[in-house]
Amino acid sequence: MSSDSDRDKRGVSAVPPSPHINWRDNNVPESVLYGDIYYAPENGLAESQHVFLEGIGAPGIWTDRDHITIGETGFGTGLNFLATWHLWRKTAQKDSCLHYISTEKHPLHRTEITRALSPWQSLEDEIRTLLSHYPDNPLQELQGYQRFQFDEGRVTLTLCVGDCASQLSRLTSQTGCVDAWYLDGFSPAKNPDMWCDAVYQQLGRLSAPYARLATFTAAGHVRRGLTAAGFHMEKSPGYGRKRERLIGRYQPNVTSITDNINPADSNRRTTPIHAKRRYSHSEKPWFHLSSPLKSGARIAVIGAGIAGLTVAHRLKQQGFHPEVYDQHDHVMSTGSGNPAGMLDLYLTAGDSLGRKFGLRAYLYALRHYGQLAQHNKGEEIFRRCGLVKIPKDEKQADILGRVLQQNLLPPTHLQQANATHIQQAGGPETPPFDPVLYLPQAGMLFPHNIGALLSTDIPVKLKNRITMLQEMTLNSDCSDDVNLAGNNTDNENKQWQLIDDSGTVISCVDAVILTAGAEAIDLTQAEHLPVRISRGQICIIPASQSKPDQQHILSGKGYVLPPLNNNDRDMPYQVVGATYDKLPDHPRPLPTEVTKTGQTDIASRLRNIAPHIHFPPSPSAVDKETAGATIAGRTSVRAYLPDHMPICGPLPIKAAYQQAYAALIDGKKGPVYPSAPYYKGLYVMAGLSARGLTTAPLLAEILTSLIFGTPPPVEDDIVQALHPARFLIRDIRRGR
Ligand SMILES: Cc1cc2nc3c(=O)[nH]c(=O)nc-3n(C[C@H](O)[C@H](O)[C@H](O)COP(=O)(O)OP(=O)(O)OC[C@H]3O[C@@H](n4cnc5c(N)ncnc54)[C@H](O)[C@@H]3O)c2cc1C
Numbered sequence: 253m254s255s256d257s258d259r260d261k262r263g264v265s266a267v268p269p270s271p272h273i274n275w276r277d278n279n280v281p282e283s284v285l286y287g288d289i290y291y292a293p294e295n296g297l298a299e300s301q302h303v304f305l306e307g308i309g310a311p312g313i314w315t316d317r318d319h320i321t322i323g324e325t326g327f328g329t330g331l332n333f334l335a336t337w338h339l340w341r342k343t344a345q346k347d348s349c350l351h352y353i354s355t356e357k358h359p360l361h362r363t364e365i366t367r368a369l370s371p372w373q374s375l376e377d378e379i380r381t382l383l384s385h386y387p388d389n390p391l392q393e394l395q396g397y398q399r400f401q402f403d404e405g406r407v408t409l410t411l412c413v414g415d416c417a418s419q420l421s422r423l424t425s426q427t428g429c430v431d432a433w434y435l436d437g438f439s440p441a442k443n444p445d446m447w448c449d450a451v452y453q454q455l456g457r458l459s460a461p462y463a464r465l466a467t468f469t470a471a472g473h474v475r476r477g478l479t480a481a482g483f484h485m486e487k488s489p490g491y492g493r494k495r496e497r498l499i500g501r502y503q504p505n506v507t508s509i510t511d512n513i514n515p516a517d518s519n520r521r522t523t524p525i526h527a528k529r530r531y532s533h534s535e536k537p538w539f540h541l542s543s544p545l546k547s548g549a550r551i552a553v554i555g556a557g558i559a560g561l562t563v564a565h566r567l568k569q570q571g572f573h574p575e576v577y578d579q580h581d582h583v584m585s586t587g588s589g590n591p592a593g594m595l596d597l598y599l600t601a602g603d604s605l606g607r608k609f610g611l612r613a614y615l616y617a618l619r620h621y622g623q624l625a626q627h628n629k630g631e632e633i634f635r636r637c638g639l640v641k642i643p644k645d646e647k648q649a650d651i652l653g654r655v656l657q658q659n660l661l662p663p664t665h666l667q668q669a670n671a672t673h674i675q676q677a678g679g680p681e682t683p684p685f686d687p688v689l690y691l692p693q694a695g696m697l698f699p700h701n702i703g704a705l706l707s708t709d710i711p712v713k714l715k716n717r718i719t720m721l722q723e724m725t726l727n728s729d730c731s732d733d734v735n736l737a738g739n740n741t742d743n744e745n746k747q748w749q750l751i752d753d754s755g756t757v758i759s760c761v762d763a764v765i766l767t768a769g770a771e772a773i774d775l776t777q778a779e780h781l782p783v784r785i786s787r788g789q790i791c792i793i794p795a796s797q798s799k800p801d802q803q804h805i806l807s808g809k810g811y812v813l814p815p816l817n818n819n820d821r822d823m824p825y826q827v828v829g830a831t832y833d834k835l836p837d838h839p840r841p842l843p844t845e846v847t848k849t850g851q852t853d854i855a856s857r858l859r860n861i862a863p864h865i866h867f868p869p870s871p872s873a874v875d876k877e878t879a880g881a882t883i884a885g886r887t888s889v890r891a892y893l894p895d896h897m898p899i900c901g902p903l904p905i906k907a908a909y910q911q912a913y914a915a916l917i918d919g920k921k922g923p924v925y926p927s928a929p930y931y932k933g934l935y936v937m938a939g940l941s942a943r944g945l946t947t948a949p950l951l952a953e954i955l956t957s958l959i960f961g962t963p964p965p966v967e968d969d970i971v972q973a974l975h976p977a978r979f980l981i982r983d984i985r986r987g988r
Pocket residue numbers: 554555556557558559560577578579580583584585586587588589590592593594595596716717718719767768769770771772774787788789790829830831888889890891937938939940941942943944945946947
């Protein structure tokens with residue numbers, strides 16, 4: 253039998269064990285694995301309200317806050333979450349946000365949750381909404397961190413599937429992001445893994461100053477363990493047959509508690525409890541986060557492609573009022589501007605971080621676009637038409653074969669394609685390589701409709717090219733005040749001026765998010781990022797020249813999307829693609845010419861999967877954007893990084909990094925280091941490469957959580973794999 257850590261290390265392919273539920277009287281679920289019940293048989297909801305909600309001081313704890321983060325050990329049936337959400341809906345400020353993060357080693361099946369929660373009609377709406385997002389096959393589909401959003405993005409649930417201590421240890425947080433904890437394992441005697449020092453240490457690490465804690469147990473060793481981890485604990489009356497329970501606060505440097513200590517409850521993020529310190533090599537301070545932005549901060553987003561608009565939309569959902577700038581006269585004009593693209597699962601070999609990120613991004617995008625489509629009454633956003641994936645060569649055939657064997661996802665998401673799937677995708681009777689996969693949930697995205705929807709109610713300032721970002725100190729002359737030792741990051745009085753190509757200051761903001769695609773590196777602060785570009789062309793053919801009854805996407809070395817009948821063209825058409833030409837330099841302006849060579853390239857990519865498609869396509873299909881040209885299509889660029897992962901996070905100051913971490917030269921482990929020197933209030937999300945439509949939603953969620961100090965939707969290793977400083981550190985290590 254494998255240990256928890258073995259299983260967790262395998263990450264994406266681990267399937268957690270089933271909890272084996274036995275139903276006691278009154279529908280009370282009991283775990284056969286642990287020999288204990290999920291909640292008090294008298295009334296689980298009343299227990300949850302008394303022990304946990306009252307235990308942390310809800311609703312008073314959140315009524316004057318614009319966001320609150322509650323952590324839980326043991327999600328179980330979700331009852332504590334639902335009770336919290338229900339009360340929060342009734343009592344929280346308008347426009348405030350609830351983040352709920354919970355660990356669970358044995359996710360229950362949807363039918364088990366439905367049955368367990370059936371007694372509580374008062375939670376009916378929350379239960380229905382949770383279940384509508386909860387996967388059909390949680391044991392296969394829920395692995396590692398999974399994020400769900402409700403109430404137009406104001407309520408965020410992060411379910412961390414796996415062992416509690418191990419999952420919490422993967423949560424990125426430098427300043428402590430959790431405001432209150434519910435400790436809800438099975439009884440300490442039956443479930444010792446949830447009541448041990450490894451868990452308590454993580455609770456302390458992740459706690460905001462004065463974070464509250466509540467649990468049903470009053471066990472002496474739990475109290476002592478939590479006290480040792482920095483919590484001030486006391487006993488209080490329990491629920492039902494339990495005489496006592498524990499409540500507490502995180503106060504690591506305080507030996508006695510007074511009831512009126514509450515200085516940091518409402519503004520904790522500006523009141524760090526730990527003094528500034530130096531870090532050891534194992535703490536990887538170069539990846540530490542910058543201080544969170546204050547609520548009410550003015551934020552500018554540069555670039556109105558999928559990255560910029562998705563981030564801006566998410567900021568808006570969280571109560572901010574971002575302004576977006578783009579040099580062109582319409583949104584989604586550059587890399588993101590194809591008439592349609594694929595929401596597809598990118599599969600790499602092995603259990604790499606790339607695969608883990610790709611899988612998380614895919615599942616998150618399915619939920620994200622599904623929700624957008626559900627709330628959108630206008631143009632089509634996402635068509636869940638299914639995708640047939642034919643290996644492009646032997647190497648990919650091997651990868652897809654292994655993916656099938658590993659049961660990476662349940663058949664509702666991933667299965668071996670049969671002849672009908674391939675035929676309905678317009679594919680060949682005899683595919684060139686095996687196995688062919690069928691992804692029933694994948695589909696087509698419509699970037700222009702998505703752009704219009706995301707930018708609703710957001711000021712998008714078009715025809716504004718930002719050529720310079722200038723940091724200024726308030727109440728003093730404008731100057732570039734970056735301190736090369738990186739010590740300026742806590743100075744609260746910095747702002748950024750946005751300067752356009754005429755040299756005019758067009759805005760002054762607290763923070764800037766750079767989502768400028770291939771052109772992000774044109775701004776001085778980002779010029780050290782090793783962004784590379786590839787040219788990509790698609791062709792547009794009349795559906796009559798292909799298979800007009802094609803239902804699924806056909807994907808291989810090239811791809812063919814099912815027919816579209818959009819208003820912007822006279823006849824049904826199909827998008828086929830795409831070329832991928834690495835460009836050795838950084839041409840400006842970026843290439844947009846649709847070429848015959850590109851068309852020939854696409855034709856050769858499709859030859860063995862869609863030989864029925866005839867090139868050149870009929871001139872009647874000429875795209876409006878290329879009117880006058882003889883080839884119907886579109887060309888733009890993809891920005892990518894040498895390791896093919898995007899960049900997402902705070903923007904490092906190159907010279908300060910080289911100075912701060914010089915001791916790492918030639919792979920050495922230096923003694924101690926300062927924290928990471930960033931440009932205060934400057935963030936970047938770029939290099940989305942060939943999958944930006946698919947990955948932008950998860951990246952935007954990661955970025956906004958890093959900016960505001962809320963729990964990220966992915967584990968620490970993924971946050972670090974996306975960190976913009978990874979190339980600087982690599983170069984310092986290599987002595988470059
Ligand atoms: C041919 C092709 C096919 C693709 N197919 C798919 C697919 O099927 N599925 C998928 O998931 N992905 C696909 N992609 C990838 C995806 O389109 C990109 O990853 C994504 O569009 C990148 O989005 P972005 O917002 O980072 O960049 P962009 O869309 O390029 O947006 C950057 C924006 O920043 C603006 N900007 C730049 N500099 C400045 C400045 N200084 N001031 C003001 N504005 C500025 C630009 O005008 C632009 O609007 C495809 C890409 C190509 C090229």
